[in-house]
Every structure is written in C-alpha cells, then in structure tokens.
Amino acid sequence: xxxxxxxxxxxxxxxxxxxxxxxxxxxxxxxxxxxxxxxxxxxxxxxxxxxxxxxxxxxxxxxxxxxxxxxxxxxxxxxxxxxxxxxxxxxxxxxxxxxxxxxxxxxxxxxxxxxxxxxxxxxxxxxxxxxxxxxxxxxxxxxxxxxxxxxxxxxxxxxxxxxxxxxxxxxxxxxxxxxxxxxxxxxxxxxxxxxxxxxxxxxxxxxxxxxxxxxxxxxxxxxxxxxxxxxxxxxxxxxxxxxxxxxxxxxxxxxxxxxxxxxxxxxxxxxxxxxxxxxxxxxxxxxxxxxxxxxxxxxxxxxxxxxxxxxxxxxxxxxxxxxxxxxxxxxxxxxxxxxxxxxxxxxxxxxxxxxxxxxxxxxxxxxxxxxxxxxxxxxxxxxxxxxxxxxxxxxxxxxx
Amino acid sequence: xxxxxxxxxxxxxxxxxxxxxxxxxxxxxxxxxxxxxxxxxxxxxxxxxxxxxxxxxxxxxxxxxxxxxxxxxxxxxxxxxxxxxxxxxxxxxxxxxxxxxxxxxxxxxxxxxxxxxxxxxxxxxxxxxxxxxxxxxxxxxxxxxxxxxxxxxxxxxxxxxxxxxxxxxxxxxxxxxxxxxxxxxxxxxxxxxxxxxxxxxxxxxxxxxxxxxxxxxxxxxxxxxxxxxxxxxxxxxxxxxxxxxxxxxxxxxxxxxxxxxxxxxxxxxxxxxxxxxxxxxxxxxxxxxxxxxxxxxxxxxxxxxxxxxxxxxxxxxxxxxxxxxxxxxxxxxxxxxxxxxxxxxxxxxxxxxxxxxxxxxxxxxxxxxxxxxxxxxxxxxxxxxxxxx
Numbered sequence: 001x002x003x004x005x006x007x008x009x010x011x012x013x014x015x016x017x018x019x020x021x022x023x024x025x026x027x028x029x030x031x032x033x034x035x036x037x038x039x040x041x042x043x044x045x046x047x048x049x050x051x052x053x054x055x056x057x058x059x060x061x062x063x064x065x066x067x068x069x070x071x072x073x074x075x076x077x078x079x080x081x082x083x084x085x086x087x088x089x090x091x092x093x094x095x096x097x098x099x100x101x102x103x104x105x106x107x108x109x110x111x112x113x114x115x116x117x118x119x120x121x122x123x124x125x126x127x128x129x130x131x132x133x134x135x136x137x138x139x140x141x142x143x144x145x146x147x148x149x150x151x152x153x154x155x156x157x158x159x160x161x162x163x164x165x166x167x168x169x170x171x172x173x174x175x176x177x178x179x180x181x182x183x184x185x186x187x188x189x190x191x192x193x194x195x196x197x198x199x200x201x202x203x204x205x206x207x208x209x210x211x212x213x214x215x216x217x218x219x220x221x222x223x224x225x226x227x228x229x230x231x232x233x234x235x236x237x238x239x240x241x242x243x244x245x246x247x248x249x250x251x252x253x254x255x256x257x258x259x260x261x262x263x264x265x266x267x268x269x270x271x272x273x274x275x276x277x278x279x280x281x282x283x284x285x286x287x288x289x290x291x292x293x294x295x296x297x298x299x300x301x302x303x304x305x306x307x308x309x310x311x312x313x314x315x316x317x318x319x320x321x322x323x324x325x326x327x328x329x330x331x332x333x334x335x336x337x338x339x340x341x342x343x344x345x346x347x348x349x350x351x352x353x354x355x356x357x358x359x360x361x362x363x364x365x366x367x368x369x370x371x372x373x374x375x376x377x378x379x380x381x382x383x384x385x386x387x388x389x390x391x392x393x394x395x396x397x398x399x400x
Numbered sequence: 401x402x403x404x405x406x407x408x409x410x411x412x413x414x415x416x417x418x419x420x421x422x423x424x425x426x427x428x429x430x431x432x433x434x435x436x437x438x439x440x441x442x443x444x445x446x447x448x449x450x451x452x453x454x455x456x457x458x459x460x461x462x463x464x465x466x467x468x469x470x471x472x473x474x475x476x477x478x479x480x481x482x483x484x485x486x487x488x489x490x491x492x493x494x495x496x497x498x499x500x501x502x503x504x505x506x507x508x509x510x511x512x513x514x515x516x517x518x519x520x521x522x523x524x525x526x527x528x529x530x531x532x533x534x535x536x537x538x539x540x541x542x543x544x545x546x547x548x549x550x551x552x553x554x555x556x557x558x559x560x561x562x563x564x565x566x567x568x569x570x571x572x573x574x575x576x577x578x579x580x581x582x583x584x585x586x587x588x589x590x591x592x593x594x595x596x597x598x599x600x601x602x603x604x605x606x607x608x609x610x611x612x613x614x615x616x617x618x619x620x621x622x623x624x625x626x627x628x629x630x631x632x633x634x635x636x637x638x639x640x641x642x643x644x645x646x647x648x649x650x651x652x653x654x655x656x657x658x659x660x661x662x663x664x665x666x667x668x669x670x671x672x673x674x675x676x677x678x679x680x681x682x683x684x685x686x687x688x689x690x691x692x693x694x695x696x697x698x699x700x701x702x703x704x705x706x707x708x709x710x711x712x713x714x715x716x717x718x719x720x721x722x723x724x725x726x727x728x729x730x731x732x733x734x735x736x737x738x739x740x741x742x743x744x745x746x747x748x749x750x751x752x753x754x755x756x757x758x759x760x761x762x763x764x765x766x767x768x769x770x771x772x773x774x775x776x777x778x779x780x781x782x783x784x785x786x787x788x789x
Contacts, residue, residue, distance in 0.1 A: 088573040111574050139401050139574065159401055184403040186468045188567065234563060258563025282609075283563040299518075299562055300610045307621075315618050318611040321602075321637050322516070323566065342613075343600050344633060361616060363631035371593065371600045373513070392513075392573060393580075393597065 073347065073365040074387070074400040081396055083123040084110035086375055088392040089141055090192070090237055090285045091326050093376025095388060096145040096152065096167065105145070105168070106397050107154070108376055108390050112137040114156055116169055117397065126169045128158040144194040146202050150218035155202060157191035162204050162212070164223065174223040176214070178206060195239035197253050198267040201226065205236025211255050213271060229265070231273055234258040240289045241267075242308075243331040247292035250309035251275070254294050256284040262294060264308055277311045286327035288336065293350060293359055295336055297324030303338055305350070305359050314359035319346060326377040330384025335364070337387050339377030343369050345389050367400065402564070402571040403468035404556070408525055409477070409572060410465055411549070412511070412657065414456050415528025416504040417481060418535060421490075422449060423661040424720055444489070444718065449535050450542060451488030457545040466552060471575055474505065489718055495733035496722040502581045509576035510591065510598055511656040516607030516640075518565035520654055521572075522557050523644045526550070527657030550648055558646055585660065603636035608643040 086092055086108040094107040106117040107126075114126040128140045138159035145167065146153045152167040161177040180189050191212075193205030202214045209232030215224045234257040242252040251264035251274045260279025266272045283299040293314070294306040301320035306313055322341035329336050334350040347365040352358070372391030380386040380399070389398045425445040455461075478501050485492055485500065492500065511524045529550055536542045560568075580596030592598050606612055613635065618627040644653035723729040 085578055087577060088570050111577065141401070184468045184470055186403060188401050188403050190401055234561070235567075237563075258561060281561065283561075283566065299566065301606070301613065302611070310621075312621060312623060313619055315616065317617075318613050318615045321606045321610060321613050321635060323518070342635065343602055344613075344635065346633070356620070358618060358620060358626065360618065362629070363616070366631075366633045368602060368634050371597055373600065393577060 074367065076367075077386075077399045079396040079398050080106065080117055080388075081123065082106075082108060082110075082115040082117060082390075083125055083395075084113065084115050085393045085395040086115070086390045087111055087140075088325075088373060088375050091142055091144075091376060093326065093378050093388060093390050093397070094143045094145055094154075095378040095380055096147075096154075097380050097382075102380075106388065107143050107145075108397065109140045109143055112139055114140060114143045114169075118168060124169070126154075126156065126165070128156065129160060129163050129172075129175060139190075141190050141192040142194055146194065146196045146216075148196060148202075148216055148218075149199055151216075153202065153216065155194045155204070157194060157204055159188070159190045162191050162214075164202070164214075173221050174214075176204075176212070176225065190235075193236040193239040193255065195241050195253070197241050197271075201267065203239050203253065203255070205232075205239055205255060205257075207235040209233050209236060209257060211236060211239065226269075227271055229255075229263075229271055229273075231255075231263045231276065232257040232261060234261065237283065237285050238287045240287045242289045242292075243329055244291035244334075247309050249274070250292040250307075252289070254287050254289045254308070256287040256296060258283045260284045260296075260298060262287065262296060262306065264294070264311070275309075275311045277306055283323075285324055286338075288327050288329040290329050290331060290334060290350065291352065293352070295327060295329065295350065297327045297338055297340075299323045301340060301342070303327070303336075303348070303361075305361060307359070315361050317348070317361060319348075320344060322373075325373075325375045328378045328387070330379045330382055332383040335379070335384035336361070337377050337379055337384070339374035339389060341373040343372055343374065343391075345369060345374055345377050345387075347384070347387070369398065401470075401574075402567045403470060404560075404564075405471050405568045405571040405575075406469055407462075407465050407553070407556075408521060408568065409471065409508075409575065410480070411525055411553075412508045412521075412528055413477075413481065413504045414484065415525075415532060415657070416507045417485065417500060418449065418452065418532060419659045419661050420500060420503055420722075421452070421485070421720070422535065424722060425449075428720070446538075448488040448490045450539055452484060453532055453536050454539075454542045454545065455487040456484060457542065457549055459545065459548070462549055462552070466556065471571055474575065491719045492722070493719070493729060493733070495729045495736070496720065498736060499722045499732065503583060505576065505579060506581050506583050506586070507660075509579055510586065512569060512572050512576065513598055514600070514656060515569065516605075516654075517562070517609065518569040519560075519562060520607070520644070520656070521565065521569060522553070522646060523652045523654045524657035525553060526646070527652050527654065529553075530652070531659055547648070554646065554648065602634060604638065605640035606637050608640050612637045612639055 087110055089109055092109050096105040098104055104119050108115050112128050116124045116126055118124070128138045130137055140156055140158045143154065143156045146155055153173060154165040154167055154169050156163040156165070160180060161175060163172060164174040165172055178189055178191060188207055190207045191204050192207070193203075193211070195203050197203050197213070200216050202216055204212045204214070206212065209230065211229040211232070212225060213227040213229065215226040217223065232255065237256050237258060239253065239255045246252045251266050253265040253267050253271070255263045255265065257279070260282045262277040262279070262284060263273060264275045264277075266274050277294075282302075284296045285299060286297040288295045289308060292308045294308050296304050296306065297319075298304065301318065301322055301324060303317040303319045303324070304313060305315035319338055320340035320342050324338055324340045326339040327336065329350075336348040336350055337345065338348065339345045345367045346363065349360075349362045349364050351360045353360060367389075369389060369391055372394055374389055374391045376390045378388055380388055387400050389400070390396065422445070425448060429442055429445055481501060481504070482497060485497065512521060515521050515524065529546060533543060533546050536546070582592060582594070582596045586592035586598075587594065590599060613633055614630050616629045616631065617625055620626045642653060645651055721729050723732060
C-alpha cells in the first residue's frame with residue numbers, strides 16, 4: 001500500500017541555507033572566534049564556552065574560555081576478539097545493551113556472515129539467507145538489534161532481503177525477500193538501513209529508495225509488511241527514530257539516502273511525510289534524531305545538525321577528513337559519536353540553549369584507531385560513558 | 401554487491417601485473433647480440449608486453465567484462481590472469497604465478513584503501529591505462545584498443561554518483577578482505593607494517609571536496625551564522641591543490657596506480673606471518689555461483705581461444721621467474737601455506753538453459769585455435785583446456 005501524504009517539503013521559517021552559500025559567501029554579521037581545544041569538564045552541565053561568547057556577539061569578541069588542552073574523557077579498555085574481520089559497510093557495529101547493565105552482545109558484518117559476540121559462550125557466525133535458488137550466498141549489508149517493549153529482534157539486511165531473528169540469533173522469526181532480477185542489472189539490489197519506529201514497527205530501507213515498514217507482533221512470527229514508503233530516489237543508507245522527546249510538528253523518524261536527502265516522518269498506523277531536506281549530492285551515510293535535532297554524517301566528512309521540524313540547518317562541523325561511516329547518539333546526555341575512514345572517532349555533545357533555542361555542538365574527545373578505517377561505532381550505555389568501535393579488516397571490537 | 405566493480409578490478413589488477421612483468425623482464429634481459437637462445441632480450445620483452453596487452457584489451461573480451469555482473473572470488477579471477485600471463489611466449493611456473501598474483505592483489509588493495517575519495521578509484525584506473533599506453537606506444541593498433549577502453553570507462557563511470565562509487569569501493573574491499581601478505585617494497589617504504597596491515601596516514605591533503613577538520617559553525621533559526629568554534633584533533637591535514645583529470649588525457653594528480661617498481665628494486669613477498677590471520681579468515685564462499693563460473697570460464701575460454709603465436713619448433717616458450725633463483729622458486733612452491741594456495745576451480749554443469757544457449761552461440765562465433773580432444777561434450781572441452789594450463 002502506498003502511503004498518502006504531502007510530497008512537498010514544509011518551507012522553513014527562516015531563509016533556507018544551502019550548502020553552497022555556507023562555504024562561499026562571506027558573512028555580514030560580526031562573528032566571535034573562539035579557539036576551544038578539547039576541554040575538560042565534568043559530565044552533565046559544565047561551563048559552556050558558547051554562552052559567554054555569544055552574548056557578547058556584537059563587536060566585543062572576547063577570547064575563548066575553558067581550559068585548552070587534551071582533556072581526555074575516555075580511555076581504551078579492552079579489545080574483544082571476533083571470529084572474522086569487519087567489512088567496510090556503513091554503521092557496521094551492532095550493540096545490544098540493556099539499561100543499567102553491561103552490554104550483552106556485539107555484532108559486525110563480514111561479507112556473507114554476521115560475527116556475533118555474546119556475553120557467554122564462544123563467538124559465533126550467522127549467515128545470510130540464500131533465498132532458495134542455486135545462486136551464491138548473498139552479502140550482508142547491515143545488522144542491528146531492534147528493541148521493542150515486548151521483545152528484542154536481531155535484524156539482518158542483505159542483497160536478497162531482510163532476516164529477523166530473536167535476540168541471540170538462534171531462531172529465524174521472519175524473512176522478507178526483495179525482488180531480485182534474474183540477471184544482474186546496472187543498479188544493485190539490496191536492503192540497508194534498520195530502525196525501530198513507534199515501539200511496534202521495524203523500518204528497513206532498500207536500494208530502490210523504498211522504505212519497508214514491518215508491523216511486529218509482541219510475540220510469534222506473524223510479522224506483516226504494513227507499508228512501503230516511496231520518497232527516496234536513491235539507495236537508502238540509514239534510518240533513525242527519535243530517541244528523546246519529539247518536538248511538536250517535528251517527525252519521529254528520519255530516513256537518509258545516497259544523495260544526502262533526508263526525509264522526516266510521523267509514524268503510526270500510517271506513516272506521513274512531514275518534510276524533506278534535499279541533499280547536495282554528498283551521501284549521508286549515517287543519521288540520528290534526538291529532541292528534534294537530526295544529526296547527519298556525510299561522505300565529505302561533515303556532520304550537519306538540522307531542525308527536524310523546519311528542515312533548517314543549525315550547525316555544520318568539518319568533523320572528519322574522510323567519509324563518515326557511523327554515528328551514534330546517547331539519549332540521556334545528548335552525546336554524539338562519529339567514526340570515519342580517516343581512522344578517527346570523535347565524541348561530541350549536543351544541546352539546545354533554552355533561551356535562544358540555538359542548537360549547540362561541542363567537541364569532547366578524539367580517538368585515533370591507528371591504521372584502521374573505522375566502519376562501526378556505538379555507545380554501550382544510554383549516557384554515553386562507554387563506546388565500542390570496529391574497522392575494516394579488524395577482527396576486534398575496541399571498547400573505550 | 402555493486403554490479404560494476406569487475407571492469408575496474410580487472411583493469412587495475414592487469415595494470416599491476418604489467419608493471420611487475422615489465423620490471424622482471426627488464427631485470428632478466430640480456431642485450432640482443434649476447435643472448436643465448438633461452439635468454440630474454442629487449443625484443444622479446446616488447447613482444448610479450450604487446451601480446452599480453454593486446455589480449456587484455458580484446459574487444460569481445462571487454463564487452464563481456466563491462467556487462468553488469470557480480471564480482472568473482474579471488475580463486476576464480478586468478479584463472480583469467482593465468483591465461484593472460486600465458487598469452488605470449490612467456491611461461492610462468494605455479495610458484496611464480498602465485499607470487500605475481502599476490503603482488504598484484506596487494507598493490508591494488510593498497511590503492512583502493514588509500515583512495516581519498518571513492519571516485520578516485522577511476523583516477524587510479526586511468527593511471528594504469530596511461531602507463532599501459534606508454535608500454536605500447538609503438539603499436540597504433542593496440543593503442544587504439546586501449547583508447548577505446550578508456551572512452552568506455554569514461555562513458556560508464558564518469559556519471560556515477562559518489563554513493564555508487566563508494567558501493568563499488570566497498571565491494572572491492574570485501575574482495576580484498578583479510579589479505580595481509582607482506583610485500584617487501586611496501587615494507588621498505590613503510591607503507592605496510594610488519595603485521596601485513598597498511599599504514600593509513602592521518603596527515604596530508606584532504607580529499608577534493610572535503611574541508612580540513614576543525615571548524616564548527618552554528619546557525620540561528622533564520623539560517624544566519626552566529627558562531628564559529630574550532631576544535632583540534634590528532635591529525636595534520638592541509639587543503640588539496642587541485643583535482644585530478646577524468647578526461648582521456650590529463651594530469652591525474654593522484655600517485656596511486658602509477659608504476660612503483662623499477663629495475664633496481666626486487667619484488668618479494670613474505671608468506672610467513674600472514675598465517676597469523678588464519679583464525680580471522682572466514683571460509684570462502686562455499687557455494688560459488690555456478691553462473692559466475694560458467695561466465696568466467698567463458699572469459700577464460702575467450703582468452704584461450706584467441707589467435708596466439710606459438711613459438712617455432714613447438715617449444716614451451718621462455719620461462720620467467722619471479723624469484724631471484726630457480727631454487728628459490730622451487731622452495732616457494734613447496735612451502736606455500738595451504739590456505740593461500742589458489743586451487744583451480746572445478747567446473748560443474750549448470751541447469752540454466754537460456755544462458756547456455758547464449759554462450760554456445762557466442763562460442764560458435766569464435767575461432768578456436770587449439771584442437772578439440774575427440775569430439776567430447778562442451779563441459780569436457782573446458783575441463784581439458786583448464787587441465788592443459
């Protein structure tokens with residue numbers, strides 16, 4: 001069933017700022033320049049460099065406050081061995097972390113299998129489903145644990161379709177096959193992008209741009225395809241649900257694609273498109289949604305923060321020197337984790353100024369994973385005090 | 401996953417193969433008037449390069465190659481290069497062929513990994529083709545074939561989006577996953593660590609279109625920039641000077657894909673130590689795509705069916721050794737770890753009727769040079785051809 005819904009984006013309140021204007025034209029209004037190195041401040045509400053500076057914006061140009069230095073927030077802890085190395089795929093690290101307990105399981109895709117690491121027992125591998133014909137084993141594109149109120153499902157996406165297992169990967173609950181042509185066409189077919197929505201849907205993206213919405217029963221295998229959302233014209237890369245408080249009029253689901261286009265949806269028995277943020281040709285490989293702020297990671301190494309309600313660009317960070325492969329968000333604190341091909345993992349802090357309603361992003365911590373192109377990075381607890389990372393050709397998950 | 405990765409894989413690996421062969425042939429060549437009957441001369445070298453390049457850029461072969469299709473396994477692709485390397489008067493023993501393939505694949509893996517943007521894989525390919533044109537500049541016929549391929553690459557790939565190129569790159573990286581063979585030239589240049597992993601620099605120019613990391617810009621509700629802050633990372637990046645050219649002729653700017661071998665630098669690989677990664681090597685796809693094998697055999701067969709001048713007197717041709725001595729080559733053959741051997745794949749009949757009909761039709765159009773053993777069925781013909789390698 002094709003969803004009804006508006007196809008035009010809601011025009012933003014302010015002047016829309018396109019990527020072109022951002023990088024080229026000089027600004028008319030005076031700016032305050034701060035030089036804030038990674039600062040040391042306690043968890044939660046510490047002093048903010050921005051507050052003082054911004055209020056003195058018009059002309060006074062005070063220097064930066066905060067302690068310059070390499071305030072280290074995290075230290076490297078242990079490395080967990082996987083049975084096989086991780087593939088270079090977007091968002092290639094799945095973590096199952098029940099609240100207030102250490103992470104229960106990790107997973108990373110290696111070609112045609114998912115490498116699983118549980119709390120006890122040896123590491124295992126879960127293969128992609130062939131789809132029944134005599135064709136070769138398909139490649140997996142992504143895996144993620146979907147936490148619903150009544151159950152947790154492990155979802156795998158591949159060149160052939162979508163596999164849903166129970167949390168430890170022992171029982172196949174549901175299989176959805178994609179329409180794969182007889183002979184390979186110029187455009188590849190695959191599923192990619194996994195997220196829970198509104199506590200009883202699982203959304204999966206596809207290479208055609210369609211987003212499949214599956215209705216998940218609290219138990220049993222009676223999963224049904226409830227809707228197919230067709231707004232993207234390029235392969236879907238990532239999907240994220242609102243992890244905090246959705247703002248009024250803002251969506252609670254965001255989908256991203258290869259062209260950098262972001263779609264904002266309101267979920268329910270029928271999904272409605274609320275707005276579309278057009279891409280500028282730069283792939284958005286990873287996306288998160290928190291308190292009405294969309295954080296998106298791009299192929300040119302930038303992180304952009306968008307207002308979910310209006311589609312307005314609120315922040316632009318030249319975060320990485322290479323393609324960003326993973327973003328993750330810690331909902332209790334608004335910490336944002338980014339990992340990219342440049343071997344770096346950065347931790348940022350998102351916040352919103354209650355007076356001015358300005359969105360803030362500060363750099364907290366940088367970690368270099370030597371000689372590794374990071375392809376997966378996830379927080380291991382909802383406050384973001386710990387995180388895990390993996391990279392291409394790495395047979396380990398590094399924990400910080 | 402990407403159905404457009406195979407031409408890039410084939411052409412770049414082929415390019416690396418030519419660099420290595422050229423270097424070895426030069427290293428082993430003797431001036432024409434002093435050479436014995438079984439020694440290499442410059443004339444022989446040029447002839448080998450011409451033969452191989454002309455086979456590699458055969459129109460019918462490339463037509464098949466450019467059709468959208470999945471990538472094959474390393475073992476299956478190796479067969480094609482085996483035939484390509486034997487497209488002339490040159491012969492390689494199993495050990496030398498193994499070493500050649502190892503070097504080719506590690507070199508291209510390095511190039512794919514270090515490409516600043518996924519699109520730059522195309523520049524790497526163009527670098528290889530530019531060098532190939534240099535090898536055969538004296539032969540206008542072959543030069544034409546290469547230029548044709550160049551144009552086809554431009555036509556097929558220049559319009560692809562960055563996302564599609566990244567998919568191609570990810571597909572190629574899956575192909576190269578878990579390969580950590582140490583190459584002496586890489587080790588010496590500190591490009592590869594002693595554990596076989598490549599060194600990834602965190603300094604230098606950022607890719608074209610990327611900004612140097614460090615700047616945070618905040619905008620208000622109206623879209624006006626209200627604040628800028630900077631942060632520091634451990635990296636040391638600079639802005640790039642210019643973008644490489646994607647035209648038929650031009651400065652590619654990127655050095656990846658250019659010839660890094662010269663006569664004075666011997667090329668060696670180290671087998672020991674790479675087996676440390678045995679535990680992390682997942683088993684190769686145990687159910688290979690039968691269609692892929694038949695398609696590939698068709699490619700291999702195409703190469704085998706081309707008219708190749710055999711040396712006079714029915715000799716087996718000149719042997720090229722990729723090692724410094726025959727004893728070394730012998731030793732390498734005996735000590736190669738089991739998991740790294742490239743076993744020739746077995747051919748199985750496929751049930752799909754449509755495809756066999758198409759292949760049979762094309763095969764019928766080709767001129768087959770070698771004699772068919774006793775009028776046996778098609779499958780057995782291929783088997784015999786493979787055994788004869």
